[in-house]
Amino acid sequence: MLTPFRVDTNSLAITGRLNAIGYDVGSKVVVGDALDDLVRVFRTNAGTADLIVCTGGLGPTEDDVTRDALARLLDVPLDVDQEALQGIRARFAARGLEMPAINRRQAMVPQGATVVPNTHGTAPGLLADWGGTRFVLLPGPPREMMPMIERLIETRAIASGHGGLFRRVLKVTGRTESDVDATAQPVYRRWTSDPVPITTTILAVQGEIELHLTATAGTREEGDAALGQAASALKDALGPSLYSTHGEKIEAVVGDLLRLAGWSVAVAESCTGGLLASRLTDVPGSSQYFDRGVVCYSNQAKTDLAGVPPAFIEMHGAVSEPVAVAMAEGIRERAGSTVGIGITGIAGPTGGTDAKPVGTVSIAVLAAAHRKVRTFRFIGGRELVKFQSAQAGLNMLRLLLLERAV
């Protein structure tokens, strides 16, 4: 975290969670893997805060010094915790491996500190109180750390006496940031002076717009009620371009709509190269409505896998709405699914022409009595064009499902 390369996101996730239970985060510190530095940071910050959360440095190697720093601060020795050691051994055993001797380090606990079990990795966390401050030491990987924070909050090992900051993330697709702001601002500007005040921030993330709402309330119920009303008001103002009122991903929203409709979907992808299928199948239970997809990168593959006639590709060009429609029709028929999606475009960096520059993408979403066909010109590098294309395909499917339901 002290190199020019890695952006810090852990502290944002932790801040969000702590805000929600009423902690204001007063400072953040990044230090290297040097024992003296870490002890100094612990010592100088103790007493200034109710809580110090420290992530990382609980691994098995020599540069993992967080345990030692806590022991030094508390001025106590480190002992092997037998229960923690068993847990680490069991994790290796589950993968059919012997625990390497080096991992014994991870079971070392400063005398008097409490072990926090890690359900997603080998490094247990640690809790200790010193100088009026509760120290919470957690492993660095988010997928290990965040479940531990949740459990510490549930068990009130981390708890604050006052009310909290409650947040809600709304997501909008297919509109620009200034367009969203022009529509949303007259709605959200008056909330700051409400009895439960709500502040609103607009962020552009990967070609999408997010509205971050923060309510300051005495209880979760009060906060949630105010946020619920606020979300409804923004939904009325923004219409169906607002697809998420609880931060859900669009693939999850689409999955719920498909399940509700009892529909299935199959995809034929060219420029997205499998990303649309991969995002659809990121959702647990997606096998209920998705059973197949094809990635037809070459023209021959479009013919073989989605039945697009070669003469048809010749006539319209591989990147064209007729070919996208033929891909969608072909995969829908072959899969026997309710909906077929075809995507064909130019992800770049090469392959663009004056008429069809890099970022040109044609998408067709077809059902028996409904269809949506559009051509986009996305901006950005190869991976961003792929992402936006998959996003647009998911959104067209979402809108088609909504219209069907009307």
Add this chain to the structure above:
Amino acid sequence: MLTPFRVDTNSLAITGRLNAIGYDVGSKVVVGDALDDLVRVFRTNAGTADLIVCTGGLGPTEDDVTRDALARLLDVPLDVDQEALQGIRARFAARGLEMPAINRRQAMVPQGATVVPNTHGTAPGLLADWGGTRFVLLPGPPREMMPMIERLIETRAIASGHGGLFRRVLKVTGRTESDVDATAQPVYRRWTSDPVPITTTILAVQGEIELHLTATAGTREEGDAALGQAASALKDALGPSLYSTHGEKIEAVVGDLLRLAGWSVAVAESCTGGLLASRLTDVPGSSQYFDRGVVCYSNQAKTDLAGVPPAFIEMHGAVSEPVAVAMAEGIRERAGSTVGIGITGIAGPTGGTDAKPVGTVSIAVLAAAHRKVRTFRFIGGRELVKFQSAQAGLNMLRLLLLERAV
């Protein structure tokens, strides 16, 4: 910077620039706009560093307290600097505006501090020495801050006696962090006392291991030469599990090997749901060696798209090495590609059994005279199992291409 929303990128840009002239960044601190907190951070960090760079809080409003914090630290009053005041007035005049009275604050300078002119905004920077540390106070916006840093380096107001820090990232797959460390440590531990010293940090990222090497050298050539030798030594020690010596992604490494061999690849994916195809096609120019893939999520799709006989799935179970092999054979034959890859597994969260728990994934990579078939037990949530499965498939393909070349 203390909310859950805004990612810190300023410190990365500053670190990159400071590294290049030989400063190692030992710690980073984020504090709010509270005078006492800022003074405390200045005071406790002075003496521990040659240089403290502070950005932000030099604006005209009341919550801009960085100037005041420096004055408090130096224990001197703030005076209006006439030259700075003229500069700010001139900036407003250039836009046809009168300077608002509030902006006079920006010309306030602690006695004895040096003003750093701002060519891109109204807030001048400040330089001062205290407690053996040089304090550099800069405005927050990157487009104002970065040119000031450049000029301070040019004029040697920020300068280090030693050369620069040069970095290299190596990546290893298919081994645990402790295993990599056990092998690599005897190699890298002696470099810290070399004429061009190199420090090494080991990180686990998404089921992979990264080795971050940092060389301190007088010139870029010296640094690169030492890093090149170090990378070779680690390559010898770690063998083919080390797949990247310049931070490249495995899909790019595999793409280069495929191109070199003149080979093509086609994929039949179940649990990865298209992720393997998507990652292969993240690489620009991948159409040279990839023309198609199929996502066969259901058993019927495995039969339809990869020709796996239903009786075969019945006999061995959908998640099994024979089915992975049949998928790879089927797609290889249908695509007419040099290599076929089949992946079938249980991504979770449901679908696991005692014999085949969530995370069980069988992968087959087949060419005419070479094949690799393995069953893994990955740990982690649905998306991590998908990622690791795709990674393992790419790595098996890489190893097969390497063996072929021997």
